[in-house]
Amino acid sequence: MRSFFLSDEELGKKDDDHNTKPFPNNGGVRPSKWNPAARVPPRRSLKRIALVLLVAAGVYLFFKNIPVLGPHQGMRRPNYVYPDSSSTLHKRPSNGEPARIVTNSHVSNTPERTYNGPVKFHDLAASLHAIAGTRGGSMVNRNILFAASSLKSAATLLPIACQMAAELKNYVHFALLSRSDIDVEELRSVNGIDDSCQIIFHDARPDYALVSTEDRMENAVFRSLYHINTYMHPQAIMIDGSDEEEGFFARAVRQHVKGTRTTLVELPLKSAKSLEWMSRLDSASLRLWDKNHIDILIQATPGASGGLIRLLRSLSAADYTSSSVPHLTIDLPHDVDPPTKQFLETFTWPPSHVYNPTNARYLSLRHRIPHQRLTEEESSARFLESFWPAQPEHSHILVLSPQVEVSPNFFHYLKYSLLEYRYSTMAAFQLWDRRLFGISLEQPLRQLNGESFSPPTLKNPDSENPAGEEMSTPFLWQAPTSNAVLFLGEKWMELHDFVSRSLEAKEGLETVPELLSEKMIGKHHPSWLEHALRLCRVRGYWLLYPGQDTARNLATVHNELSRLPEEYAGEERSKSLLTDGASDEEIDNVRQKLRLESEITLAPRVSLLESLSNDGNLRPIGDLPILTWDGRTTDLDVSNSLAAAYESEFKEKVGSCDVEAPEELIRVREKLSAQDLFCATV
Incomplete structure (x- = not known):
């Protein structure tokens, strides 16, 4: 054992000592001949062999147990190998006995659930x-x-x-x-x-x-x-x-x-x-499935009790399994119709089929006190004040008109579109949220000023016709709507600030500029939508509109019981569209108006994916057609140029800004604010 731990130098010295030791049989001289074959191998060779074998076994075990990750572990899926089912380590006997043998005397072989020992996970x-x-x-x-x-x-x-x-x-x-x-x-x-x-x-x-x-x-x-x-x-x-x-x-x-x-x-x-x-x-x-919340806001108009009741019934019949119960706010006018009063007395929200263990009531009724008709500014301010997002990035508002009827799947579409276009990895990478103002449930048949509107279409790639068959498609339009639209919380807060500063600037100007006085939207829409249109034009925002095939499974707008918004209710419509002795041109104009009053009827209920094109996948925003606010097809570069030109004009004529000022003196745009557009206000 001593020689096993000696170095080569020490071993050599020990052998020399043995060679000089006298032998008694030959006069003290060591024999000159000896048999080298009979010599035992040095113990240091055995040590080296053992070390080599030990290292080899360690290397083998190391490489055998390295997980297979592949050449690009950030892109490819893992190579997962299921454990060997024949191994006693992973096999679970059919009789329910544990796979490993332990010697705990208190463990019973009976199926009674009494074992409360330490927890181990073998697999x-x-x-x-x-x-x-x-x-x-x-x-x-x-x-x-x-x-x-x-x-x-x-x-x-x-x-x-x-x-x-x-x-x-x-x-x-x-x-x-x-x-x-x-x-x-x-x-x-x-x-x-x-x-x-x-x-x-x-x-x-x-x-x-x-x-x-x-x-x-x-x-x-x-x-x-x-x-x-x-x-x-x-x-x-x-x-x-x-x-x-x-x-x-x-x-x-x-x-x-x-x-x-x-x-x-x-x-x-x-x-x-x-x-x-x-x-x-x-x-x-x-990851943000349960972090977002949607509120519903309805602005009731006098004399529209039938439409309001139909809307509330359709909301009660909808499916809300994809999200928490939305809070519902109904903004009532001063004069409430008797049918509306009677219906609201028995109306419950959330509906009975929605899981609500706390029996909480998520309904708010707001009733206006002043009896006189509101002005456009007063009506806009009152309606926008009905909602304020607690968390701008996760609180959103769905605005519905009393003329609307929604389908049972409408909430699923909103949740699907919101998560994909606002929070997905692609949305964050391509900054979709910076331009997206809202998501509409309807496909409009008219422009904001009441003129005819032809939604864009795409070539159907599955068509057998060489010329290509047109199919409906979702699209991006700079024109907002007040019928059925989800506004993002961040954009709603910016709209608040924009309206506040616009009203303040209007009071401070000697002459109201045409940008604030000119009405671009017909009076069949509420007055607050005019401010939303200006903000979309100055920022280059878009609203996402569904294709016609999808819109049939989301919402429809009924025009047979439509009423003017309260701020325009005093302006009487003509009782008769056609008069005796009307010319051919007048008859054609009336016929065109009547044709525009048609509506998209709701289709029989189908699953959401069946109602969507592109095999149920939402098309990327970059692949969707873009329309200007007045319905003209455009592209991203032209849209950016139009927004920059309108912003410069707005800053100069409304915001009292010096558009030729040095860059360091120009106000920097702030999130959730329109302060950079108004230089005369703080």
Whole structure:
């Protein structure tokens, strides 16, 4: 043992000492001949061989256990290998006994759920170590987690997860946190999940799940989600929100999302079809699923009780499973019709079919005190004051006219469009939110001044006609509408500031400029829309309008009971459009007006994706036609030029700004403000 630890130099000195030692048989001289073959190999060679073998084994094990990430781990999906089902480490016997043998005498072989020992996850580490390619260590990524404890809930979630994975926008994970001892491969097979479904499965079940107490299972779910969050940081967690799910699972998930502030999406019962569009969203949109809120604002007009009642009934029949209950505000005039009073006495909001465990009332009625007719300025200020977003980036307002009737799917379309065009990764990258003013539910048949309007169309790529068949398409129009439109909270706050400064500038000017006095919008629209049009023109904002095929499944505007806004109610319309002895030209003009009074009727109810073109995917804003405020087709460069020219004119004539001032003296544009347009106001 001593020689094993000696150096080469010490070993050489020891051999010399042996050579000079006298031998008694030959007079003290060492024999000159000896057999080298009989010499034992030095022990230092054995040591080196052992070290080489040890290093080789370590290198082999290191390379064998490295996760396969691929050449571009930021772009490709992870190469996930399922654990070997034949291994005793991952196999779960059908009798429900734990896979590992332990010597705890207090563990019973009976199915009673009494075990409350330490929690271990034998199958979770392998799958979590294999997802490094999803960049789960980053707080912002593309990971979406579906989780279930009940096998019925798993059967509900797996088809939605497969649809989302097929879109190739997210890394879709599925975690099983169940008592069941079903094998993961069997779970896939039973639910028709083959290799074409790009889902990454995680077996997050603890040991002894079958005999564990409720508290232990709840603790296990909470701890497994903690480990999953460490390796994955999912942007949203999808679970079954119906009664099919286990109680311990739901409690633990809700505790987890409170601690991590992860978005939780609880899918209602039988919502797989109605929320099918959810699978088309990316992780950036889904992360804000429950962060946005939409309020509804209705400005009632005198004598329009029939239209208002029809609108409220259609709102009550709509589907709101995609979001929290919207708050409804009805702005009533001074004189309220008796039918309206009677209907509002029994009207409840939210409707009875909407889940409302607190029985809270989300309805506000505002009644005007002054009896005299309001001016345009007073009416505009009163209506805009009806809403103020608490969080400009996440609070939005849906304005509805009493002439409108909405479809059951209208709220799904708003949520889908809002998440895609305002919060998606593409929207943030291409700055769509900077130009988007609102999202309309109707496709107008007339321009703002009442003239005829022809919506743009696109060539149908599936048409067999070589010349191409035209099809309806969504489009961007600089003209706002007051019938059925969702205004973004940020733009609504900017409109507030714009109207306030415009009214102040109008009082301070000796002569009101034509930009403020000229009416570009007909009196069948309320007066506040004139201010919205000016803001859109000066900023170059657009509104998103649906194609005709989609609009039929969202909303329609009824003109047979239309009434003028209250500020224009004193201006009587002609009782007869045609008079005796009318000329041919007058007859043609009346016929044209009557034709324009036609409306888009609501189609029978279909799913939202079936009503959308482009296979249910929303077209990118950059691919949509652009129209000027007066209905002319244009492009982005011309639209920017027109906005710059109108802004310069507005600043000079209304804002009293020196357009030729040095650049350092020009006011910088501020978010949520129109201060840069008005130089004479503070």
